[in-house]
Amino acid sequence: MLQYIGNRLLQMIPVLFLISLIVFMIMHALPGDPAQLMLAGAESGSVTPERLEELRAQMGLNDPLVVQYGRFISHALRGDLGNSIRLRQPVTQLIAERFGYTLQLSMAGLVVAVVVGMGTGILAALNQNTWIDTLSMVIAYLGVSMPLFWLGLLLILIFSFQLKWLPPAGGSGFKALILPAVTLGFVSAGIISRLTRSSLIETMSEDYIRAARAKGLPQRLLVGRHALKNALIPVVTILGIQFGGMLAGAVVTETVFSRPGLGRLIVSAILWKDYPLVQGIVLFLAVIYLGVNLLVDISYAWIDPRIHYGNSR
Amino acid sequence: MTYASSAPNVRRADEPARPSTSRARRQWTLFARNKGAVLGLIVLTLWAVAAVIAPHITPYDPLQTVDSARSAPSAAHWFGTDRLGRDVLSRVIFGARISLLLGIISVVLGSIVGTFFGLVSGFYGGLTDNIIMRVMDAMLAFPGLLLALIIIATLGPSIQNVMIAVGFATIPQYARLTRGSVLSVRESLYVESARVIGGGNWRIILRHILPNVAAPLIVLSTLQVGNAILVGAGLSFLGLGAQPPTPEWGLMTAEGREVLGKAWWISTFPGLAILSVVMALNLMGDGLRSALDPRLGEK
Numbered sequence: 001m002l003q004y005i006g007n008r009l010l011q012m013i014p015v016l017f018l019i020s021l022i023v024f025m026i027m028h029a030l031p032g033d034p035a036q037l038m039l040a041g042a043e044s045g046s047v048t049p050e051r052l053e054e055l056r057a058q059m060g061l062n063d064p065l066v067v068q069y070g071r072f073i074s075h076a077l078r079g080d081l082g083n084s085i086r087l088r089q090p091v092t093q094l095i096a097e098r099f100g101y102t103l104q105l106s107m108a109g110l111v112v113a114v115v116v117g118m119g120t121g122i123l124a125a126l127n128q129n130t131w132i133d134t135l136s137m138v139i140a141y142l143g144v145s146m147p148l149f150w151l152g153l154l155l156i157l158i159f160s161f162q163l164k165w166l167p168p169a170g171g172s173g174f175k176a177l178i179l180p181a182v183t184l185g186f187v188s189a190g191i192i193s194r195l196t197r198s199s200l201i202e203t204m205s206e207d208y209i210r211a212a213r214a215k216g217l218p219q220r221l222l223v224g225r226h227a228l229k230n231a232l233i234p235v236v237t238i239l240g241i242q243f244g245g246m247l248a249g250a251v252v253t254e255t256v257f258s259r260p261g262l263g264r265l266i267v268s269a270i271l272w273k274d275y276p277l278v279q280g281i282v283l284f285l286a287v288i289y290l291g292v293n294l295l296v297d298i299s300y301a302w303i304d305p306r307i308h309y310g311n312s313r
Numbered sequence: 314m315t316y317a318s319s320a321p322n323v324r325r326a327d328e329p330a331r332p333s334t335s336r337a338r339r340q341w342t343l344f345a346r347n348k349g350a351v352l353g354l355i356v357l358t359l360w361a362v363a364a365v366i367a368p369h370i371t372p373y374d375p376l377q378t379v380d381s382a383r384s385a386p387s388a389a390h391w392f393g394t395d396r397l398g399r400d401v402l403s404r405v406i407f408g409a410r411i412s413l414l415l416g417i418i419s420v421v422l423g424s425i426v427g428t429f430f431g432l433v434s435g436f437y438g439g440l441t442d443n444i445i446m447r448v449m450d451a452m453l454a455f456p457g458l459l460l461a462l463i464i465i466a467t468l469g470p471s472i473q474n475v476m477i478a479v480g481f482a483t484i485p486q487y488a489r490l491t492r493g494s495v496l497s498v499r500e501s502l503y504v505e506s507a508r509v510i511g512g513g514n515w516r517i518i519l520r521h522i523l524p525n526v527a528a529p530l531i532v533l534s535t536l537q538v539g540n541a542i543l544v545g546a547g548l549s550f551l552g553l554g555a556q557p558p559t560p561e562w563g564l565m566t567a568e569g570r571e572v573l574g575k576a577w578w579i580s581t582f583p584g585l586a587i588l589s590v591v592m593a594l595n596l597m598g599d600g601l602r603s604a605l606d607p608r609l610g611e612k
Contacts, residue, residue: 018451026467145592147543149550150566150584153573157581161574248456252547256570267551270466278466286454 004301008294019286020076024069027279081280086272091280094265099284101261105184105253106246108177112185113192113242118235120189121196126223128201136193143190148249152183152256169258180257184249188242192235200231233303240296244289343604350600356593364409373400375407375560383576393578395568397558401578404560405586411561412590415476415545416538422480424534427487432518434488435495446492449485457482458544465553472545472561475554479541490533494526528605535601539594546587562587 056062060071075082081091124136159179160168170176203209204227212226251263262281269277344350363370372390373379378398386393392401434445452460457479464478498504499522507517546563548554555561557568562583569579 014447015451015454018448019454022448022451023463026463141592141595142588145539145543145588145595147546147550147563147566147584147587147591149547149563150580150587153566153570153580153584157573157577244456248458251458251462252551255551266462267553270462270553271470273466275466278463282455282459282463285459289456290454 001301005294005298008297012290012294015290016287020073020283021069023279023282023286024072027275028065028068076283081283082276084269084274084277086269086274086277091277094277095262095281095284098260098262098265101259102247102250102254102263104177105180105250105259105261106243108181109184109246109249109253110188110239110243112181113188113246114239116185117189117192118196118232121193121235122200122223122228124193124197125200125204126219133197136197140190140194143187146186148183148187148252149256151186152179152253155179155183156257176257176259180253180259183256184246184253187249188245191238191242195235195238196231199234200227203227203231206230233300236303237296237300240293243292243296247285247289340604344600347600347603349596350604353593353596353600356589357597360409360590360593361413363406364413367406367410371400371403371406373403375399375403376558383572383579385576386578392582393576395565395579396572396576399558401565401582404565405562405582407560408562408565408583408586409590411472411555411559412542412546412587415472415479416542416594419476419478419480419541419545420483420534420537422477423483423537424487424530426480427484428491428523428530430484431488431491432495432522435492436499436514436518436522442492445488449488452482452485453489455482457540458547461544461548462553465548470548470553470556472549472555472559475545475548478548479544482544483537483541486533486537487530490529491526494529495522498522498525532598532602532605535594535598539591539598542587542594543591 060068063071072082079092081095083090084094087094120136120139124133127133156168156179159166166179167173167176168179200223204223209222209227212222217226247263250261251267253259254261254263255267262285266278266281268274269281376399379400380390380394380398382394382396382398384390384394384398390400390402392405395401395404430445430449434442455463460482461475461478464481465474468474468477504517504521507521512520545554546561546566549561549563550567552567555564557564565583566580566587569576569581569583573580
């Protein structure tokens, strides 16, 4: 097991390297001049060519790209992602301040997705080809076809403005988390629901289930004790991808509900042309995403004993 | 390459490179029997027609103030007016042009580049394959929206850049799918015979391999157009795509956000339009999937 985890960590290194390279290349292929932007944001009217050149040298913008990339990587490895041009604070500090909100929202969204998705999926599988099944299918289609931001606004309209049950915006408290979490979780709920359904239907037709049914086990135990355990394995494997979707969806959800977080920060950073900040957040989110997928793979190997880690991989 | 290596694929040898009429008819019957898929096709056709003839069917100019601001839906304005007094229905109809175009152009961009890489990767194999697929893996390590955000950050917010960004984000999916399909037909008899009679690499790829990997690509594209419309609208909602006064659905939804409590219709109808188009595409894509390639099964 340890060897497997070690191998997977080693495999992450080239991927991380490539990601950092892609992000760096894209951000530096652009025509804009960060030094000019930085001065434009500061004291206006005093942008002299000398001052510009001084700043370019100071930021190392005159060095060859390879040197710049090397410096970027070596700083990043030491936990230094540079400074935000607009906010004049270290990028890592800004990320640290906001990440909690995004993580909280993503986790809550995942909980909604798993509970609703698995619940409706199991119901649909056990009531195959009835109206319950059809309903869960309609919900799943709605989930993948509905714009997140629009669902969020609809929920605000209904639960905040009409019923006045929940606050329409804000970043603190459990009540303020409910609507964003439902918005964010809805897309994944549909996907998880369909997967749970087909997986459970397949499992229910296996021999060992028939054997358990033959010996007179009641349906509830049959499903709960025997079928679900195996049926949920494929569902667990997609949770990592779904979590990545949550991080991306948080960008939109945080804007809709005016919540602080990394998603809103990156949108602002893009509008401000604050490249170090954009670069840092993207890199950070990619690392988190890879890390979560690693965790999911490990838990997958742990849940399903048929998977052998080590040499066979 | 020996005969033994292609043995498992022998049954494919009699399959023509181009589907025969009877096969196409059978696929159409399969598609037509799927009620959801047909509904999707109808809804999509309606939107496409509306987009093309938009100037002739919209009651008002989508960019002009035609009534008092934020009037509720009425006989004169079925979808009400927005905060500048523009007719929401007219803006929604014109919005179909932008969203459909965005979906199609970005998917065409992404599919051409991605399919090219997939063909090369699968056909040549070896180091080329390895390098291309590692880069694709790294791109897939980003959620699509994040990838699109980086491009927008670089190029700046505009609807054209959204098309490029969304197209770019779909490249790895096409590359992967094409590569897998190429690997499964590369060793087949008809490819081998084409080689024996002296067909060049690119001739074989374009004439013999591409038509045989087209079915899953068509299915993916249908679903991707829907996805591209969603992501594009999302970017415009965030202010990173279409700019005012463009009648773009995502942007219109955002414009109604501040007055949501007073004028629900400004945000609601554009969102409903997105939902109907994307749902139609998803229904159609799933119908196409089961008609074109029964092996792919349900999602």
